[in-house]
Structure formats: C-alpha cells, structure tokens
Amino acid sequence: MGLDLRICPACGDLADRPAVAGALLRCARCGHEWPFRKLPLFALTGPSGAGKSTMGPLLAARFAGDVVVLEQDILWTGALRDDVTAFRSVWLRMAAMLHQNGRPVVLCGTVAPPEFEPLPERAFFSDIHYLALVGSPSSLRARLRARPAWREWDEPRIEEMLEFNAWLRKIAPELGVDLFDTTEVPPEVTADHVEKWIRARLP
Incomplete structure (x- = not known):
C-alpha cells in the first residue's frame, strides 16, 4: 500500500x-x-496572534505517541505561496499520508472549512474537526505589532487579520467551527481546553 x-x-x-x-x-x-486508514483531521485555526503557534509545542508534548502536531506555515514557501488551493491540497495529502502510520494529525494554521471541504483530498478523512482560537481586536493588534520585523506585520496586514477574526466569530456556528477566546487566558489553560477538545474526538 x-x-x-x-x-x-x-x-x-x-x-x-x-x-x-x-x-x-x-x-x-x-x-x-x-x-x-481513514482518520479524523484536527484543524486548530483562527487569526494570527490568537495563540496557534504557542499551542504547537505544548500539544506535541501532551500528545506524544497519540497524534502528530504540525504547523502549516512550514510549507508556506515557493510556488505554494502563489497558489493557495495547491497549498491546502498538499497539506491534506501530507496529513492523509501521515494517517497511514496510524496517528491522527493536528494541523495548526489559519484555515476555514470552505478552503478544505471542497477539495478532492477531503475524501481521505473521516471528519475534519475545526477549533478556532480567537481574541479581542485590541489583544490581537497588540500581539501582532509586537512580532519581530521579519514576520512583516504592517498595519494593513493586521487589519486584514482582524477582519478575519470578526468574520470567524460571526460565521463559526454556520460553518461548524468551535471557538475559544484566548484574550484573557494563559497558554497552559488554552492548551488544557484544546487537549480536552481533541481527546473527545479521537477515534
């Protein structure tokens, strides 16, 4: 096989x-x-600045041997940056390949169901579960402004991310996306919530 x-x-x-x-x-x-092996995929999504990257190492430590935790930005490079659909397809193919080793994948990155669900590779998964970390506009703005210059977070890009945050909060119930607000929550408490959410949905 x-x-x-x-x-x-x-x-x-x-x-x-x-x-x-x-x-x-x-x-x-x-x-x-x-x-x-047709396993569920876990998409830990949400706007930049809400805590997804912080969750990666915490979840990897908690789930060692049970699931594989990946950061989607590692493939945001070269030609894939010019073709977002190809970028999404490659990630689904990669996750499905990892699933053949018997462990579900948790993919940390900014994505919404309309970007995954129509793709042909969606058929490789029993379910895709979406949990979005969100935050208040002021908290996200402050976190993004504090990022190092190489990450290129100028004001127009920050405003685009705040619009995505607002859109996600509004449409999440319609899309079947669960929300968790990290504005006033320490990372370890967020990790507790995410871990519990994932474990409740493991096969």
Missing part, C-alpha cells in the same frame, strides 16, 4: 480526484481496490 493515496499501487495511475467508498480506494483506470 503506497503512502500517497492518489497513486494506485497496482498500475501506478495518479488520480486527480480519488474514488473513495468508506475506507476503500478504487483506481478509475484499472479498477484495483485497496484499503487505507
């Missing part, structure tokens, strides 16, 4: 849109069927 679920292990065909029935893949070219 190959780790890249788009590639048929029998004939080597590369599927643009995988044919999935339950936890079984079927090659459109040769008809070969093979099983795969």
